[in-house]
Amino acid sequence: MFSILAILLTLILLMFFAYRGYSVLILAPIMAILAVFLSGDFINSMPAYTGVFMGALSGFLMKFFPIFLLGAVFGRLMADSGAATAIARTVVDKLGASKAILSVILVCGILTYGGVSLFVVAFAIYPIAKDLFKVADVPKRLIPAAIALGSFTFTMTALPGTPAIQNAIPIPYYNTNVFAAPILGIIGGLVMFLGGWWYLQSRANKAQKTGEGYGEHVDDDVHADTLTTHHTSFMVAMIPLVLVIGINALLTYAIFPNMDFTSLQTQFPDLNIEGSLGLWSIIISLMVACLVLVILKIGHWNNLQKTVNKGTYDAMLPIFNTGSEVGYGAVIASLAGFAIIRDNILALDPSNPLVSEAVAMTTLAGITGSSSGGLSIALSTLGEDYLRMALETGVDPELMHRVAVMAAGGLDTLPHSGAVITLLAICNLTHKQSYLSLAVVTMVIPLCAVLVVITLGSMFGSF
Template sequence: MGLIGILVALALLMWLAYRGWSVLMVAPAAALLAALISGEPLLAHWTQTYMGGAARFVAQWFPMFLLGGLFGKLMDDSGSISAIARFLTKQLGVRRTMLAVVLASAVVTYGGVSVFVAFFVLVPMAREMFKAADLPARLMPAAIGLGAFTFTMSVMPGTPSVNNAIPMPYFGTTTFAAPGLSLIASAIIVAFGMWWLGRAEAAARKAGEGYTGGTGTTPVIDEMVREQAAPAGDFDPAELQHGQRAENGPPFVLAVLPLVVVIVTNFLMSLVVFPRLDFSFLSEPRWGGTSFGAVSGVWSVIVALAAANLTVLLVNFRRLPSPRESLDAGANSAALPMLMIASLVGFGAVVAALPAFETVRDAVFAIQGGPLVSLSVAMNVLAGLTGTASGGMAIVLNAFGGDFMRLASEHNIDPELMHRITTMSAGTLDALPHNGTVLLLLQISGLTHGESYLDMVMTVIVSCIIALVAVLVLGSVFGSF
């Protein structure tokens, strides 16, 4: 009965979340249903198990969500994202529309801007370019998706995304884990994605299909899409309507400067500054008895985002119509996504505490192929079922993180390789049709799954699966590099 309870609860969570019900309400209800069917004490699981898991996630990741929300909103209101997109698209021109859209999407998201913020700039920009190039609008989401939420979210070394950060405390790594494998995987994703887009463009021109589809104005994001999108990202889409945008953006050099600050500062903190300092005091009880490896990666990203926020403010202070309103909106944008992902983590904590979960644990580690394969399968399944890479990743690592680290030690697997396999695996099947990022991008574009999703599957799922297989093979043969 316990296993049936887990499956029923997970199915209920998936269905209601897809229907637009708030995960804040659905996740504890599903967790309590699993406990009820298993004959476990409900109130104890709600206040002790569920809230304990959710609270630990909030305590660990609130600084990063907060600083990331501030950064996204400041970059948007200062006009920096628009300035970057305009410069890149102008340099590449209409003849290379696909490459221009992919590159613009990649630059802003690799630098730490939330994909949800970027969409509201990238979609209008892409629409104008597709019109000028006379390309069908149905290909826009595939191009934006390739640049915005594939290699820049889960693969490229140093990307300050939540997806790339969550494994760090479990494996004692940084966002630059396995840089060589990361670059190879990124190249595979870009190469396959651009090949597919080029093929789709050629087919459209051969068929005489010009610019059609998509709406000319950005729609108002309804509450259902907001509820579906928030668990899949790190920015509440509703806050994009708040704050005041600058009339004129900064020059390209000043616009891109905060993105450079993020990457450079993160690199220096992760690999140069922090490793040379003495953090032995962290083992004391007053600091939670933790280790430097468990916090160094998180600290590096926090410092990098803080420095980038300060840079945006200093460069654009006179340009921002109302810095306080922008800061307020950025701070508020972090609350809903963080709490929704924490709710999913709480659900996972209850499930992991049920006696029947031992059956699930045994099934995961019985998967043939070794720890890397079982880790990859577990991440793909949970990310696909929940429709969120970060949520699925947090659930799996909370339940199995210690076990995978033990297996890595037993099989002499570098934790950096475990980190990269984790992020890449969670960033594949998470983009199934019910994923909030997919839903939001399609709504902003004024397009449907029927019009655009097949091309998105190829650029944001198939490309990532090919890269994941390549990294699994290379990592198994040569180890991490």
């Protein structure tokens, strides 16, 4: 009983202090140690930190550090080369100011689906979105929701092949790849995209009827430097994004399946080849895209060294934040009370592990304020159970992969979420002004999409 109370108390404290702006890097280990201490196992508090916590953190880094690093560097290269701005300007010019909301959603979607970090996208697109919404007389308070819809939802969790870290995390647990359950992923993505666009457009139409307009805002120009003057054509700017998805698909479906890894397995007997191929595909595609982008812009870089270094630094905080959350989850999983919680979650619907999985993923994502953090904690503690249940009930692991990722993108944007706080800060807006619309397009509609995918998957299987 004390162990369960310790788990619940530390989870509440983790949410509270994260919302107050304290770093997860310091919060996670403190809460992990506190959970062990409050559960009555005083003597094991420090061993749980140095052994369990740090072991889980280092294991996460070992698996996913290259993807975080390459993704951040690629995003910075896209931004500093002018490629991101070229894509944004082209989409905006083609659709016009009357389609301000759709333009922002599509630009963010194109960039994030191509591998650009959602934070880089937010910084790069905000100045464009601000000008566009002002011309169209659409309330500025809807900008965060439009950016979030294009960056935090369908391209992050649903569309097949997305190189987002969330889509990579389940790979070693289910032996899948980033294209898992592609048709269901597309259906779920369409529910998010169309539902979110309809909602935001209805809010804009209502505001227009009431004469609200863009609103009076004191906008500083701190992000104006993102509107680079590099002359990059749309076609050239799109090449690296296409390469990320294209090479990933080529490796996944054409090259790796026809390779003989027998000698590799002999040389590395502990290596899970099947669970690693999906990760290798993402790493190689991002490496090639980065290299091609550098070559395409040779002679046009203001300071390539600075760009690469900045991208490298951009990767540090996100991966250590997520790794710390994984370490906290591992410590919680080692407590006696967690066994009771785990058994209750797994027993939600024994005949359909998709329901239990979705609840576990979105709940932990909500608690941590992070889809990648919640997904990592849930799979590191329950991944083996879900794979076993899937095999026993005949559920395709690819469907388990897609539902896990999409569910993690449900409650991950509660008010204490670091992504939400950062996005609102970029847009110079408050929770009171913009959070309701943001919550609808990043939580309510995505959870509806999860229900659609679970229903279709349960009826017809993975496709």
